[in-house]
Structures are given as structure tokens and as C-alpha cells.
Amino acid sequence: MSETRIISADEEDMKSAVCEAAAALAKGEIVAVPTETVYGLAADAFNADAVAKVFAAKERPAFDPLIVHIASFKELAEVAVLPEDIAGTVKSLAGAFWPGPLTIILPKSDKVPDLVTSGLPTVAVRQSGNVIFRSIGKALGRPIAAPSANRFGRISPTSASAVMKELEGRIPLVVDGGACREGLESTIITIENRAGEQKPLIRVLRAGPVTKEELQKFGKVVIEKKISERPDAPGQLESHYAPRTPLLMFDKPEDFRPEEGKRYGLLSYRGDPKAGYVDLHEWERVEELSPGSGKLMEAAVRLFHVMRVLDEEGLDAIVAEPVSETGLGVAIMDRLRRASAPR
Ligand code: TXA
Ligand code: MG
Secondary structure, eight states: OOEEEEEEEEEGGHHHHHHHHHHHHHTTTOEEOOOOOSOOOEEEEHHHHHHHHHHHHHTTTSSOOOOOEEOOOOOOOOHHHOOOHHHHHHHHHHHHHOOEEEEEEEETTTTTTTHHHHSSSSSEEEEOOOOHHHHHHHHHHHHOOOOBBBSSOOOOOOOOHHHHHHHHHOSSSSEESSSSSSSSSOOOEEEETTTOOOEEEEEEEOOOOOOOHGHHHHSSEEOOGGGGGOOOOTOSSSSSOOOOSOOOOOOSSGGGGOOTTEEEEEEESSGGGGEEEEEEEESEEEEEEEESSSSHHHHHHHHHHHHHHHHHTTTTTEEEEEEEEETTTTHHHHHHHHHHHHH
């Protein structure tokens, strides 16, 4: 592959960008497209050859299944089978959060190639909240398989320029829809109906923009911790979302022991000295996740961008301040822990 083209999907260019992207997908090409969470690398979900190109461009191992994106709730029946005992819960959740950043694991339909699901009997499904993405799906008339548009294990891209840094020269086309509104990948859940219990069990396989608090209206919610050991969640590796520069996290600030002559950067939540990090060291560079008043929401939107900025500084290590583990903070801490996990 040689040249990667970026096309704008601004208001006046949106129609033509949607047409061009859908035509490329229909021909079996792969295209990077914006979603509300992060940019995805899209392929026609029913075309196994196209899906194989996605794995190749990302250098993603075949054991890590893709999410299938539907353009409308009606399309769900094409990719998944709705078990009777959880159908009501799926419909309620879809009503509350779709289109949006919630991915539901369901038994797959025969139409979905095994490559998409890495041979699992289940498929991960969501309806993206991004209008450009959904319009491409509608124009294509088929569901879209799309993982995040980064090299495997790296930081997910939240802008077209970040996609270029990850995949330039490896894919033919990027649709530029601006910065992603959420900034973190979708929440992934499974749903189980428990005999004798009134409420279903909702297991969170990946924390994301839809929080535990929000899901609790629909069932008993458990956030899975050691998921990398679960055979039904093969892609949730301990080390992920990682910058090339080592990222360090500590139980308490005093545990940081800088080495002589090394250059360290700080990824701070709000730049507040009271957190114990800002004045701990002569940082080469300090970046705040939430410089404004947006707090966790702002931090989520900016997390991957700021990680990328610090990664480009050529530092010896990045120290990350923890954020409080409530609401969106759960998903932010999940990404930080995985980024700091030994590789
Ligand atoms: O927000 C998002 O979810 C973005 C946008 C592009 O939609 N996509 C995304 O895809 O983050 P990806 O491939 O980077 O992460 C999908 C995760 C993987 O860790 C994979 O293991 C898991 O979903 N997954 C996919 N199918 C699964 C299945 N059948 N059972 C369990 N986990 C599954
Ligand atoms: Mg990913």
C-alpha cells in the first residue's frame, strides 16, 4: 500500500465523503471512519476478505474479535440472534443507549464470518452515535466491522491526524469527521438472565462511556476485573492502549523514584498540586487531562490525545496521576492501568 488519502466530512462535504467511503467498502476496501468514541477501521462485516485486510493493517492477532456496527436496530437481526430470555433487556438497553457507546455481546448469526468473531459463537454489536458513520452504514446497506483504527496494542485515535500517525501508508482512505465526542472506546457488556432473580446480570467486559451507574437501572452490574483470563473476552489484554514511552502509575506519589539524568513527563488530572504530583519532581512537561471545568468528561475526551502528545516528547517515562474511580473515572483508570501494564 502506498498513499493514504484523507477526505473531509464537514457539513458541506459530508454527502460526497459518505458516498465515497460506502463505495470503497462495497468494493471490499477498508476505510478509517469517525465514531463518537474513537476512529474505527471499517470493513463490510459480511466480506471476510475485507475483514482480513483490517487485521493485516492493524497487525492485529486473529484471536481478537471485531465489533460489528449496525446502522439501525432492524439490522440487529442480520448479525445476531436475540435469545428470548434477554430480548427485553436488550431492547431496553438499546432504547436507552443506542445510537451510542454501548456494545452488547450476543449469539452470532450465521451470516457473520468466523474471522470477525475469532471463531466465537458470539458477536459484539453496537450502533454508533456518529451521524457520518451511520450514514456510511446506511449507504452501504450492510453492517460494518470496525476495530479502533490504531496499530494493535497502541493508543486509539481520536482524530484523523492520529489515524494517519497509526496507519498512514497501510490504508487507502480516512474520513475526517473531526475530534471524537467521547474519546474512549465503547462500554462492552454481556447480559445473563438469572433463574429465580428478577433482574438480569450485566457484566462489563470493558468499562467505557456508559457507566456502571447508568447500567444499574437495567440489571445487577458487575465490572469484570481479570478479564484477560476469560476465554469469552479474548481481546481484553492486560497491556493495551500503550504509548511507546513507558507509562508509570504509583499507589502513592512518594513511590516515584526518578533516576538521575532521565526525563519525565506528568500526565496530571487537573494540574492540582494537592494531588501530590505536580510539585513532586521537575517535570520535563506537564499535561492536564482536564484543564477546564469538564472534570472526568473532559479527561475522557482528552486522554488518548494527551497520551499521544506526551509520547511524542521523547521522554524516558510518563507518570500518570490517578483519577477517582467513579462514573467515567472507572473507564479512564482502566485505560491508564492497561497503558502502564508490563509489556
Ligand atoms: O468504541 C468502540 O468500541 C470502537 C469503535 C470503533 O466502535 N471500537 C473498538 O474496537 O474499540 P476494538 O476492536 O478496538 O475493541 C473491541 C473489543 C476487543 O477487545 C474485543 O476483544 C472485544 O471487543 N470483543 C469483540 N467481540 C467480542 C466477543 N464476541 N466477545 C467478547 N469480546 C469481544
Ligand atoms: Mg482497540
